[in-house]
Amino acid sequence: MNYPTNDVELAAIVHALKIWRHYLYGETFQIFRDHKSLKYIPTQKELNLRQRRWIELLKDYDCTIGYHPRKTNIVADALSRKTMDHLANMICYNVEYLTPLRAMDVQFSVGGDMLLATMQVKPSLKDKIRDAQDKDQYLKKMKTKVQEGKNNQFIIQDDGMLLNEQRVCVLNVEKLRMEIMYEAHYASYAMHPGSTKMYRDLRPYYWWLILKKDVAEFVARCLTCQQVKVEHQTPAGNLHPLSIPEWKWEKITMDFVIGLPRTFKKHDALWVIVDRLTKSAYFFPICQNDYLDKLVELYISKIVRLHGIPTSIVFDRDPRFTSHFWGSLQRALGTKLHFSTAFHPQTGGKSERTIQxxxxxxxxxxxxxRGNWDDHLPLMEFTYNNNFHSSIGMAPYEALYRRKCQSLIYWDIEGLRQLEGPELVQQTVDKIQIVKKYLNAAQDRQKSYVNKHCWEMD
Structure with missing residues (x-):
């Protein structure tokens, strides 16, 4: 930024006001800077055009600009400085500060490969559960029976953890159970799943007697879920399901979500692409006025690069995709186009349901x-793909990669089950067969239900 010093300092204030406008607008507050001339800029007679524009913005707020000397402004000054010097000083002169770090297995080394540090973080949730198991009388009796060979349902790991059919036993301690459910529901990688999805996510890893009831009550008390969940209306016309694909990402659906708030990155729409077999999806932030060649480039770099060329694409009729250019490109790639009925995309219902x-x-x-919706989009995509999907009886990532991807609530539990060699390949094939079986059952169930309750179209 090639601005004069006064303009650079004033630009920082303007930027902060724009970022925190929803907190500052209508409030009385003070702004402190270590640049003294800004204190008098509201009363300065000669201003350039840029300064005049910014002064008009300042008049929207009930604020005053004050001066704070640099030598006393150590907090703000420290936040704007790089921390490598402080890290070096800590390593050289403040060895006692490293004691807590050593508990996380932190190693510092300088060698030919110039490795600076290695850190291993050990989760505490599993340790909490194991310690609590040792204090619970019921679970202590179960451990005794297992050791005596009188109970085959429970097993004891080498570290002393009691498992029920490979699931960690959580005793009747409300605080511990609430911690697990809170992490599985409120974390940024969870994004408020419904009771069924949340129960299906927790059931393979944790066990207690009323898990399903506790999850249902926990979700029912969530105020955010009550505010954001949509109601589903009975559609018009009979449902005609599409044929089930034979393999992953062979046939896909796609649609657009438009009219979203414009973000700082100029995104105001979403491009949703869903695999019809595994239900795995990609969410791409775009602009409504993006050119076709940009969308095609994004499609090839993100979808074709990872999954190859699909044999069928289903999407709601949209001008940008029905253009001659897009159709010609898809025909050159060997893709057959299917167009759904305008305003009633029953054939493309998977992308519509995914959008909901x-x-x-x-x-x-x-x-x-808070923040812009496109900043959280990667975690939204992870949440959708890593959560249980009723149509396929598992999470999309589980159908795509054989197992769910790691998340913080499961990362110390995942190591309980390991497969190697031919078993891994066989389970991958078995997953596809299970998905097809669930899809057939889901389509029959959805078709009978929808056709029973919907009214015929003239």
Missing amino acids: TLEDIMRACVIEF
Whole structure:
């Protein structure tokens, strides 16, 4: 930024006011800078055009600019400085500060590979559960029976953890159970799943007697879920499901979400692409006025690069995709186009349902974490793909990669089950067969339910 010093200092104030406008507008507050001339800029007679524009913005706020000497402004000054010097001083002169770090297995070394540090973080949730198991009388009796060979349902790990069919036993301590459910529901990688999804996510890893009831009550008490979840209306016309694909990312659906608030990155729309077999999805932030070549480039770099060329694309009729250029490109790639009925995209219902789920996640994310929606989009995509999906009986990532991806609530539990060699390949094939079975059952169930309750179109 090639601005004069006064303009650079004033630009920092203007930027802060724009960022924190929702907190500052209508409030009386003071702004302190270590640049003294800014204190008098509101009363300065000669201003350039840029300064005049910014002064007009300052008049929207009830604020005054004060001067704070640099030598006493150590807090703000420290936040704007790089921390490598402080790290070096800590390593050289403040060895006692490293004691807590050593508990996390931190190693510092300088060698030929110039490795600066290695850190291993050990989770505490599993340790809390194991310590609590030792204090619970019921679980202590179970451990005794297991050791005596009188109970085959429970097993004891080498570290003393009691498991029920490979699931960690959580005793009747409300605080511990609430911690697990809170992490599985409120964390930024969870994004407020419904009771069924949350129960299906926790059940393979944790066990207690009333897990399903506790999860249902926990979700029912969530104020954010009550505010953001959509109601589903009975559609018009009969449902005609599409044929089930034979392999992953062979046939896909896509749609657009438009009219979203414009972010700082100029995004105001979403491009949703869903695999019809595994239900795994990609969410791409775009601009409504993006050119076709930019969308095609994004499609090839993100989808074709990872999953190859699909044999079928289903999408709601949209001008940008029905253009001659897009159709010609898809024909050159060997893709067959299917167009759904305008305003009634029954053939592309998977992307429509995914969009409803995505909008629920977006609303919950904005309420909980604030900020621009595209900043949280990677975690939204992870949340959708890593959560249980009723149509396939598992999470999309589980169907795509054989197992769910790691998240903080499971990262010390995942090591309980390991497969190697042919078993891994066989389970991957078995997952596809299970997905197809669930999809057939889900389509029959959805078709009978929808056609029973919907009214015929003239």
